[in-house]
Amino acid sequence: MILTRLQCPHCGEPFEPVDDRRVFVCDGCRQSFSPSPSVEGAVPSTELVALERAVVRPQRPLPAEGKIVLLPVWFVPIRWDALNVTVGAWPTEVRLPALGLARTQLLIKFASHLTRARGAWETLPTSRLTHAPAELAMEDAFAVSELVVFASVEGWPRDEQADRVEVPLGPPRLLDLPCQLDGLRLTDLVFGRSQHFEAGDSLRDQREEMALSLNEIMS
Amino acid sequence: MSSPPSTAAGLGINCVQCGGVLRVKRDRALLQCEYCRAGFLQRSDGEVDLYAPVGPVDRRQAARALAQQLRLHGIEDFAVISGTLFHLPFWQVNGKVVGWQCYEERETLERDTAVQEHLAPRTRSVEETVSRDISLSLPACDIRGFGLVGVASQVETLPLKPLLVERLPDDQRVCLPVRTAEAAVRAARLSCSASMLPRRAARVRQRIQLIRTQLRLIYYPVWRLTYSSGGAHFDVTIDGVRGKVLRGSYPQRVRAGLGGWLAAAGLMGLLAPLDMAGGFAVWLVWAMARARGLGPPPAVSHLPGWLSDDLRPTRTVVREMEP
Known part of the structure; x- marks a missing residue:
């Protein structure tokens, strides 16, 4: 067994061990850290590794009501070309919220909604926004993403493929999706999907920071 | 600043910072020191961890649990011969x-x-x-x-x-x-x-x-x-945490039915006319052997009673214990 000390590898700030949390955000240097992914046959590192994160640019104006929060979401590309299947309008990436592991079925349902949503997106070039800690580490995201693909694509895999097909997934990226949180209703401001969501205290209101960031970009 | 690599294998599950006891949280992978509040994430290094x-x-408590169980079956006289903790x-x-x-x-x-x-x-x-x-x-x-x-x-x-x-x-x-x-x-x-x-x-x-x-x-x-009772040996297993008997056997004295009586009487009846002394000797050896295996050896004072209740023919059956 290996013990990884939960503290910032850069500035030594301790991280609170919150149940289910695997992505920690340093209050001091504002960077995100996560345990290194497990590789079969190799001893994992005892250090937390830094995660590159970015905020997705809102495609809709900021609503006047509710909080503006950043929902951490794993974006995992699907490499359909490796399977030789005709994809048609199938999703090309899984968008898996990295919070809500305690209610996994709801989480997959939300992920399925987000994954089915069409629309291009881009990240904000600079950000004064604060990333939220997350629950799903990269290897969790890989495992759950496969199920999200099954739940999102209608009619695939066919019966004879279901037991053995492997969904070819690309390298995941943890991004922050700007959302309106009104009570327990979370509506993302990029794809426009809405879902009942119990975020707890991990998502803080960043309306001012978001408005400032958008103004900076516009100017 | 980075923490030194630490493994729990050599340290048990103590805090590498202050030596305090690490408590497992609801999320079993997370540990927190109850003194300095430092948090740790435990992960597998490919080796399996052994716990008990x-x-x-x-052994004394185990023997006590056995005694309690045997007493329920009316057995007071026994001795533990050996014990191994598996x-x-x-x-x-x-x-x-x-x-x-x-x-x-x-x-x-x-x-x-x-x-x-x-x-x-x-x-x-x-x-x-x-x-x-x-x-x-x-x-x-x-x-x-x-x-x-x-x-x-x-x-x-x-x-x-x-x-x-x-x-x-x-x-x-x-x-x-x-x-x-x-x-x-x-x-x-x-x-x-x-x-x-x-x-x-x-x-x-x-x-x-x-x-x-x-x-x-x-x-x-x-x-x-392994315990002995009445000259025979029996095995019993006892839960090493709860101190309860899991499985085992014990001797039980069962009174013979009419067949036993008739067999004994027949044996004596056949032998007696041929050789009264020899017949009595055979009966005496048989009775003593049976008595030694099942209870206190027959006292001489019991003999006048001849086929008294103590010397009544018996057989031993081995019963499974019900914990």
Whole structure:
């Protein structure tokens, strides 16, 4: 067994061990850290590794009501070309919220909604926004993403493929999706999907920071 | 600043910062020092960690549990000859099962069964995602001889400590796991796959993922005592944590029926006319031998009673203990 000390590898700030949390955000240097992914046959590192994160640019104006929060979401590309299947309008990436592991079925349902949503997106070039800690580490995201693909694509895999097909997934990226949180209703401001969501205290209101960031970009 | 690499194997589960006790949180992978509040994430390094319940019962307590059980069966006179503490391995698999499944379910019809027989059963297609937290314990070797069925409920609540095999006394035995770690995880996955589906499911398509899997070997202590009673030896196994008899046998005195009486009388009756002295000697040897095996040796004072209640023919049967 290996013990990884939960503290910032850069500035030594301790991280609170919150149940289910695997992505920690340093209050001091504002960077995100996560345990290194497990590789079969190799001893994992005892250090937390830094995660590159970015905020997705809102495609809709900021609503006047509710909080503006950043929902951490794993974006995992699907490499359909490796399977030789005709994809048609199938999703090309899984968008898996990295919070809500305690209610996994709801989480997959939300992920399925987000994954089915069409629309291009881009990240904000600079950000004064604060990333939220997350629950799903990269290897969790890989495992759950496969199920999200099954739940999102209608009619695939066919019966004879279901037991053995492997969904070819690309390298995941943890991004922050700007959302309106009104009570327990979370509506993302990029794809426009809405879902009942119990975020707890991990998502803080960043309306001012978001408005400032958008103004900076516009100017 | 970065923390020094630390492994829990050499330190038990103490805080590497202050030496305080690390408490496991609800999320079993997270530990927190109860003194300095430092947090730790435990991960597998490929080696399996061995644990055992804290403070197993000692031999004296085991013998006391045996005495209590024997007393219930009316046996007061016994002596423990030998005792060995066995550590039996169980795989404990913790984690979260997440799955997607698609199946056809036969609908239950509340109609007249006579009519229903002529109708094709109605089915409905179901597609769903499922999830469940799991904590399974599976025997890692053949434990049937010990009378232990499973330890899931015990290991959930018991405080555990790392088991250091090399520090165990010589009179303790550690059983080697035969079932591999991969086989244990596979068995857990299969068990979960089956439990996620309703009974009437058909044409099943299912993908199950085990995430945040934690695997460890729990060595559960079981005493095996050999005791003698009435000249015979018996084995008994005793739960090394709860101090309860798991399995064993004990002698039971059973009064012979009419057949026994007739056999004894017949034997005496045949021999007596031929040689009264010889017949009496045969009877005496038989009676003493029987008496020595089952209870206090017959006192001479019992002899005038001849076929008295104490010397009534008996046989011994070995009964299984019911814990």
